[in-house]
Amino acid sequence: MAADGNTSQLVGIVTLLGAAVVGVPLFKRLGLGAVLGYLAAGLVIGPFGMGLLTDAQTIIHVAELGVVMFLFVIGLEMKPSHLWGLRGQIFGLGSMQVVLSALLLTGVGVSFGFPWQVAFVSGAGFVLTSTAIVMQVLAERGDLHAPQGQRIVSILLFEDLLIVPLLAVVAFLAPADAAAASASASPLWQRIGVAVLSLGALVAAGRWLLNPMFQVLARAKAREVMTAAALLVVLGAALLMEWGGLSMALGAFVAGVLLSESSFRHQLEADIEPFRGLLLGLFFLGVGMALNLEVVGRNWPLIVAGVLALMVGKALCIYLVARFAKSPHAEAMDRAILMAQGGEFAFVLFTEALKLRVMDAEVNANMTAIVVLSMALTPLVVVLYKRWARADALSLDGxxxxxxxxxxxxxxxxxxxxxxxxxxxxxxxxxxxxxxxxxxxxxxxxxxxxxxxxxxxxxxxxxxxxxxxxxxxxxxxxxDKAAATRIVENVRRExxxxxxxxxxFDREHALELVRQDADHVVRETFESAMVMARQTLKVIGVDDGEADLLLEQVRSRDAERFALETAGGMFAGRALVLGNIEHIAPPRHDDEARKQG
The missing domain is CATH 3.40.50.720 (NAD(P)-binding Rossmann-like Domain)
Incomplete structure (x- = not known):
C-alpha cells in the first residue's frame, strides 16, 4: 500500500514536470510568455481538463513558497536605505491606488445587486494584485529594477501589508454570532500585538543573528549546509510571519532586506534561485488547475461580466492614480494592464469571509473563479498590448x-x-x-x-x-543584430x-556585417574579454611585456581565423587588428589585387 502511495505521488510529480516542460517552451515560442504556458498546462492536466491531477489547492499552498522566495530575492536587492527612499511610493502611491480601487470595485459589486458588505469584501480582495504574476512578468521583461518596476514593487509591498487590517474588517462585518466566535478565539488587539511581536523578532534576528550564523557556516566550508541555511532563513521568516497573522511573502522580503548588505548576499541568491523558479512555476500550474470550469459554465454570464467589470474598473483607477502622480501615459497604461487582476491573497480573504458568513459558498466560488480568470488573462492581455499598442503610445515629450x-x-x-x-x-x-x-x-x-x-x-x-x-x-x-545589419545596408547604399x-553581437554577426561592406566591425565582448585575459595573466605573475606579447598572439590568430572564415564564405576579405578595434577591410576584386601586387 505504501509503495502504491509513493508511486501515485511520483506519477503526480512527473505529470506536473511534464506539463511544465511541454507547455512553457511552446507558449514562449508562440510569444505568449512562460506564465501563460504554466496556466494553460495546469488547466489541461487539472480536474477540469484531462483530470490527471485533482488537488489544486494543496499544490497552490505548497507552491506559494515560490512567491515567498521571489520576495526574498527582491529583498536582497533592496538595501534599507533604498527601501526608506521608496517610503513615499509605498505608502503614498500604494494607499491612493488601493483606496480608490476599493471604493470603485465596491460600487461595481453593489451595481451587480450584492449587499454592500459582500461587495466590499469582493472588491477589496480583487484590489490585492497577484504578486506572483506581476513579479514574473517584470522579471521576464528585465524591468524589475527599473524606476517603473520599483514603483510597482512598492505598491505590491503596501498591498501585502493590507492583509491583516482587511481580515479585521471582515471580522467586523461578520454576523454577531460568527464575530463573537471569532473574537472569543482571538481578540483583535491580541492579533495586532502578535503581529507586531513577530515582525520585531524577525528584525532582531536579521540584525544580530543571521550574519554571525552564516560566518560560522562559511568557515565550515560545507556548500550543502549553506543552501540549507538559506532555505531555513526564507522559510523560517515566512513561518514567523504566518504565526503573527501577516503575509509569508512580507516576512521573506523583510529577511531579504535585512541581509541585503551582507557579504553572503550573492551566495544566498544563488542558493535560492533554483527553488524559487521551480516553485513559482508550480504555483502557476496550481492556479490553472484551480479554475473551476463547472462553476464558470453554470454562471458564465455573471463571471464573464464580473471579470470584465472588475479588471476594467481596477485598470482605470490604476491609470488615473499613475497620471495623478505624473507618470507618462505609456507607463500608466503599462501599470494599469499589468496590475488589473486579482491575486493570491484574495483567496485568503474570501476563505475568511466564507468562514465568518460574510459571503456564502456560491459567491465565494464565483469570486474565486473571477480572480483565477483575471490572473490567467493578464499575461495574454500584456502580450496583446505589447503587440498591438500604437507606436505613438510612447511619450515623445521633449x-x-x-x-x-x-x-x-x-x-x-x-x-x-x-x-x-x-x-x-x-x-x-x-x-x-x-x-x-x-x-x-x-x-x-x-x-x-x-x-x-x-x-x-x-x-x-x-x-x-x-x-x-x-x-x-x-x-x-x-x-539589435537585425537592425544593425539593415542600417549598414542602407548606409552603404545611400x-x-x-x-x-x-x-x-558576436562572430557570426561580424561576418554578416563584413559581407554588407561594413568598414570596421567591433565584437561587443571581444575587447572586454581581452582586458580580462590580460589582468588574469598579471594576477598569476606574468609581467606587462609578456602579457602584451601573449595577447598580441591571440589577436593575430583570431584575425587569421576570421580571414579564413570570410574566405570560406566566398568573401575575399582580410581581417586585421588595429588598436582597440577589429578592422575588416572591404573586398577587392581580383584585378584590383593584381594591380596592388
Missing part, C-alpha cells in the same frame, strides 16, 4: 526628430555602448550628431547634457536628415563613401 544635422561623426544608438563610444570623439572636440529610437534613452541623455534626436537609423530619410552624407564616420551602436564603425 524629443525632437533630426533635421539637417552637420556633425562630423553620426552615432546611431545611444545606449550603454554608444555613450562610451562617444567619449573619444568628444575628447577630441569633434562635433557629434546622435540619433536613437527610444524616447526614454533620449530624455535620460538630456539630463547629462547630450542632445539626442529621435529617429530610426534604418530609414534612408532619417539618415539624410541626420547628415549621414556629410559625416566622416558613422558609428552604429544599436543593441552613402557609399562614408566609413562605418559597427557594433557586432
Amino acid at each position: 524629443v525632437e526628430a533630426p533635421q539637417d544635422l552637420q556633425g562630423n561623426v553620426l552615432i546611431i544608438g545611444f545606449g550603454r555602448v554608444g555613450q562610451i563610444a562617444s567619449q573619444g570623439p568628444l575628447a577630441k572636440g569633434v562635433q557629434l550628431s546622435i540619433i536613437d529610437n527610444d524616447p526614454d534613452t533620449i530624455r535620460a541623455a538630456a539630463l547629462y547634457g547630450f542632445k539626442v534626436y529621435y529617429g530610426d537609423g534604418a530609414r534612408p530619410d532619417i539618415l539624410h536628415a541626420a547628415g549621414a552624407k556629410h559625416a566622416q564616420a558613422i558609428v552604429v551602436c544599436v543593441d 552613402c557609399p563613401h562614408v566609413q562605418m564603425v559597427v557594433r557586432a
Whole structure:
C-alpha cells in the first residue's frame, strides 16, 4: 500500500514536470510568455481538463513558497536605505491606488445587486494584485529594477501589508454570532500585538543573528549546509510571519532586506534561485488547475461580466492614480494592464469571509473563479498590448526628430555602448550628431547634457536628415543584430563613401556585417574579454611585456581565423587588428589585387 502511495505521488510529480516542460517552451515560442504556458498546462492536466491531477489547492499552498522566495530575492536587492527612499511610493502611491480601487470595485459589486458588505469584501480582495504574476512578468521583461518596476514593487509591498487590517474588517462585518466566535478565539488587539511581536523578532534576528550564523557556516566550508541555511532563513521568516497573522511573502522580503548588505548576499541568491523558479512555476500550474470550469459554465454570464467589470474598473483607477502622480501615459497604461487582476491573497480573504458568513459558498466560488480568470488573462492581455499598442503610445515629450544635422561623426544608438563610444570623439572636440529610437534613452541623455534626436537609423530619410552624407564616420551602436545589419545596408547604399564603425553581437554577426561592406566591425565582448585575459595573466605573475606579447598572439590568430572564415564564405576579405578595434577591410576584386601586387 505504501509503495502504491509513493508511486501515485511520483506519477503526480512527473505529470506536473511534464506539463511544465511541454507547455512553457511552446507558449514562449508562440510569444505568449512562460506564465501563460504554466496556466494553460495546469488547466489541461487539472480536474477540469484531462483530470490527471485533482488537488489544486494543496499544490497552490505548497507552491506559494515560490512567491515567498521571489520576495526574498527582491529583498536582497533592496538595501534599507533604498527601501526608506521608496517610503513615499509605498505608502503614498500604494494607499491612493488601493483606496480608490476599493471604493470603485465596491460600487461595481453593489451595481451587480450584492449587499454592500459582500461587495466590499469582493472588491477589496480583487484590489490585492497577484504578486506572483506581476513579479514574473517584470522579471521576464528585465524591468524589475527599473524606476517603473520599483514603483510597482512598492505598491505590491503596501498591498501585502493590507492583509491583516482587511481580515479585521471582515471580522467586523461578520454576523454577531460568527464575530463573537471569532473574537472569543482571538481578540483583535491580541492579533495586532502578535503581529507586531513577530515582525520585531524577525528584525532582531536579521540584525544580530543571521550574519554571525552564516560566518560560522562559511568557515565550515560545507556548500550543502549553506543552501540549507538559506532555505531555513526564507522559510523560517515566512513561518514567523504566518504565526503573527501577516503575509509569508512580507516576512521573506523583510529577511531579504535585512541581509541585503551582507557579504553572503550573492551566495544566498544563488542558493535560492533554483527553488524559487521551480516553485513559482508550480504555483502557476496550481492556479490553472484551480479554475473551476463547472462553476464558470453554470454562471458564465455573471463571471464573464464580473471579470470584465472588475479588471476594467481596477485598470482605470490604476491609470488615473499613475497620471495623478505624473507618470507618462505609456507607463500608466503599462501599470494599469499589468496590475488589473486579482491575486493570491484574495483567496485568503474570501476563505475568511466564507468562514465568518460574510459571503456564502456560491459567491465565494464565483469570486474565486473571477480572480483565477483575471490572473490567467493578464499575461495574454500584456502580450496583446505589447503587440498591438500604437507606436505613438510612447511619450515623445521633449524629443525632437533630426533635421539637417552637420556633425562630423553620426552615432546611431545611444545606449550603454554608444555613450562610451562617444567619449573619444568628444575628447577630441569633434562635433557629434546622435540619433536613437527610444524616447526614454533620449530624455535620460538630456539630463547629462547630450542632445539626442529621435529617429530610426534604418530609414534612408532619417539618415539624410541626420547628415549621414556629410559625416566622416558613422558609428552604429544599436543593441539589435537585425537592425544593425539593415542600417549598414542602407548606409552603404545611400552613402557609399562614408566609413562605418559597427557594433557586432558576436562572430557570426561580424561576418554578416563584413559581407554588407561594413568598414570596421567591433565584437561587443571581444575587447572586454581581452582586458580580462590580460589582468588574469598579471594576477598569476606574468609581467606587462609578456602579457602584451601573449595577447598580441591571440589577436593575430583570431584575425587569421576570421580571414579564413570570410574566405570560406566566398568573401575575399582580410581581417586585421588595429588598436582597440577589429578592422575588416572591404573586398577587392581580383584585378584590383593584381594591380596592388
